[in-house]
Amino acid sequence: MKKAVVIGAGQSGRGYVARYLYEKGYQITFIEENEELIKLLDEDRAFSIHFYHMDRKPVYIHGFRVYKTYSRQAEAAIADADFVFTAVGEQNLGDVAKQLKAGMEGKQKRTVVITCENGINPGRVMRTHMQNEKIEANYVVSQTAIFCSTVVIRGTRLDILSQNETYFPYDCDEFTDPFDFNGAVPIHDFEKFFKRKIYTYNCLAGLISYCGYVKGYEVYGEAAIDPDVSDTMDQLLAELDPCLMEYFGITMEDQTAFSQKALKKFKDLYILDYTIKNGRAPYRKLGPTERIMTPMRILMDHKKDPSIMQFVAAAALVYWEERQGKNGEPMLEKDPITTFCELNDLQKDDPIVKGVEKYLEKIHQNREHVVIQELL
Ligand SMILES: NC(=O)C1=CN([C@@H]2O[C@H](COP(=O)(O)OP(=O)(O)OC[C@H]3O[C@@H](n4cnc5c(N)ncnc54)[C@H](O)[C@@H]3O)[C@@H](O)[C@H]2O)C=CC1
Numbered sequence: 001m002k003k004a005v006v007i008g009a010g011q012s013g014r015g016y017v018a019r020y021l022y023e024k025g026y027q028i029t030f031i032e033e034n035e036e037l038i039k040l041l042d043e044d045r046a047f048s049i050h051f052y053h054m055d056r057k058p059v060y061i062h063g064f065r066v067y068k069t070y071s072r073q074a075e076a077a078i079a080d081a082d083f084v085f086t087a088v089g090e091q092n093l094g095d096v097a098k099q100l101k102a103g104m105e106g107k108q109k110r111t112v113v114i115t116c117e118n119g120i121n122p123g124r125v126m127r128t129h130m131q132n133e134k135i136e137a138n139y140v141v142s143q144t145a146i147f148c149s150t151v152v153i154r155g156t157r158l159d160i161l162s163q164n165e166t167y168f169p170y171d172c173d174e175f176t177d178p179f180d181f182n183g184a185v186p187i188h189d190f191e192k193f194f195k196r197k198i199y200t201y202n203c204l205a206g207l208i209s210y211c212g213y214v215k216g217y218e219v220y221g222e223a224a225i226d227p228d229v230s231d232t233m234d235q236l237l238a239e240l241d242p243c244l245m246e247y248f249g250i251t252m253e254d255q256t257a258f259s260q261k262a263l264k265k266f267k268d269l270y271i272l273d274y275t276i277k278n279g280r281a282p283y284r285k286l287g288p289t290e291r292i293m294t295p296m297r298i299l300m301d302h303k304k305d306p307s308i309m310q311f312v313a314a315a316a317l318v319y320w321e322e323r324q325g326k327n328g329e330p331m332l333e334k335d336p337i338t339t340f341c342e343l344n345d346l347q348k349d350d351p352i353v354k355g356v357e358k359y360l361e362k363i364h365q366n367r368e369h370v371v372i373q374e375l376l
């Protein structure tokens with residue numbers, strides 16, 4: 001039996017990765033840092049994954065083990081694992097590397113580490129952290145990109161609601177073995193593949209979540225069908241799609257099919273998701289290679305109007321201002337514009353910063369009733 005460790009037993013760890021492992025009969029060990037979650041997993045030893053459109057029978061996951069990060073048992077599980085999957089958020093991979101360092105000391109068998117995080121190349125981020133930790137054991141790093149939305153079912157202890165999606169694209173440039181997951185698709189040049197997802201699909205997700213948040217929406221799909229948000233997305237895509245077509249060297253047909261598929265999904269009210277969940281970690285999403293700033297720069301490089309993306313950046317800053325200290329969001333140590341400049345290595349008089357600052361003020365002035373199309 002192949003042995004898999006899943007670091008991070010949250011929505012994707014237990015609700016997405018676990019079902020591929022379960023289907024193929026892997027031994028599953030979760031490693032978690034949240035003690036409350038560990039307690040529930042330890043007490044229940046099982047949970048169900050339900051599917052949004054009721055188009056698949058619930059999957060009942062059981063027979064797994066769960067350990068606290070850095071515990072003796074967690075280290076032993078890492079030492080014994082064939083595969084380690086991470087589902088912790090890219091910003092937490094440095095800590096995962098430390099856990100792997102402790103668990104892989106003297107390990108003989110090869111470990112395949114697969115990141116299940118968003119980013120443009122979280123696999124590389126993981127590898128760099130592992131190199132910095134000077135892990136000497138035999139390992140290869142791969143990554144997947146998750147197109148599947150997964151949320152906890154509120155009012156249950158551990159149950160999950162997810163899409164019936166069986167598509168597991170994975171980076172096959174370093175991990176070259178055949179891979180037995182249902183829906184596994186080997187992909188070369190994964191960074192290009194991931195960038196296309198982040199700059200199209202997650203760019204729209206960023207717009208919906210931050211604009212939806214400032215407009216007072218909790219449910220993501222309701223934000224996506226709001227005419228003000230929806231018109232703003234159409235306006236953005238009319239300019240962004242042709243730029244991305246050129247940027248990625250693909251056909252317009254391919255690019256519009258990709259962006260329209262994302263829009264259709266995000267407007268599907270059966271796919272219950274939340275603006276707060278999709279907006280989490282604004283400091284990561286406001287970074288220079290991410291879903292807001294790179295599409296903004298691509299638009300500018302093509303002499304197109306970056307205003308909508310500047311508005312999204314301003315909305316993300318409002319989200320951060322208001323959500324700091326809640327659900328693990330870090331405090332804003334400086335004012336939002338200084339923070340934005342520091343994240344992106346920009347001066348305060350840069351036209352991008354001026355644009356974001358203008359929209360930040362407008363959102364503040366209209367905080368109780370934000371109409372994007374009037375403020376743009
Ligand atoms: N939930 C979703 O619909 C999707 C999630 N993803 C990606 O999946 C990854 C995880 O996201 P979710 O599962 O939604 O988040 P989540 O917050 O539900 O789960 C993350 C879990 O990791 C744990 N954790 C954090 N740092 C840790 C560490 N250093 N060691 C051990 N455990 C740690 C947290 O306590 C939490 O239980 C993210 O990178 C996200 O971008 C991607 C696409 C869809």
Ligand SMILES: O=P(O)(O)OC[C@H]1O[C@](O)(CO)[C@@H](O)[C@@H]1O
Pocket residue numbers: 118119146147148149150201202205206273277278279280
């Ligand atoms: O942590 P991130 O980057 O928001 O990633 C998770 C999100 O990505 C998505 O797949 C698209 O936004 C959402 O379904 C999910 O909430």
